[in-house]
Amino acid sequence: MSAALVKATKQFDALVAALPPSEGGEKAQLRRIAELQAENDAVGQELQKQLEAAVKELKQVQELLNQAADNCLNLKKPD
Helix, strand or coil: CHHHHHHHHHHHHHHHHHHCCCCCCHHHHHHHHHHHHHHHHHHHHHHHHHHHHHHHHHHHHHHHHHHHHHHHHHCCCCC
């Protein structure tokens, strides 16, 4: 149990050491968080637009495929 605690403590210390230094204090961090949130929102909106366009294109392809299949079935002579 104590070995696991020591290992977890070392991992935590390594993660803390890997963090970039705090620059500008809390106000700068909050400003950066707001900037990142705005960027994330913009990217999310663009991805939503791309998803909607892809869904629309998929429906068009499915409709064309259905039409092609119907045309192939109509070309066969009845037995």
